[in-house]
Amino acid sequence: MKKTIYLLLFTCLTVQASAQCVPDPSITIPGVYPPAGSTTDTTAIILPAAQIGVPTNYVTQISVLSDTTVSLFGLTLNVPVDSLSIDSVSGLPPGMTAACDNPRCKWPGGGNGCIELSGTPSSLGVYDIMAYSATRLVFGAILDSTVVTPFVFKFSVVNNIGLPDLASFDFALQPNPASEFVSIQFSESIAAERSYVLIDVLGRTVDAGKIPPSSKLHPIYIGDLKNGHYRLMISGGGEQKSHSLIIAD
8 A cells, every 4th residue: 555654753752772661552543642631733732731840751652664765767656665753853852751562662664653752751841842753664675865854742740730830921911701812911022932731621732833022912813612611821031920710692
């Protein structure tokens, strides 16, 4: 069967020796299966939020393609995938580590594997995690090539909702309750870029993004979210502040 390369690899970390995770052999469709509660946008996989000072453990399952299509000498060929590996990762939240189910963090074409993210996050913020995967393609004597692919993941570390907020800046959410859009209104224009993350009552990240410098008002579309209570956290420069948000029609 012809396939195109679709590799979304999760890691927030420096890859270490064997983890406790166990590959799930029942997964037969190639791809990446991130932890429950993860969402996606056009640029990244958004992982569930973690709380600062609270032990966290996430397992992502990986099912590797057995073959893919490539263009070679003007021809479209069906080429076997020799192996897939995770070669480098940047953007690790402090206090978190990761390991694969094997020391080399490498899986054969058509095989299954897993990555475990664990630890106790020690710093608030929204982290952009860049993971580089290497897919080796081998086709007889005419092709032995490795495709390196970067992927972006967002991982937020937030305050426990019951703890006081920390920040030297202030903002409000208008309107609140809101239905289609909510605007982040700062007391004065921000000097530097800020990151925001919106989490639901279960701590799952439902939206995340950046607020450009010099902004005093920043709208967010929320029309595709369910009615309920949420919390919006803004961080940057080592500071963090959050406000509750009610979404209601």
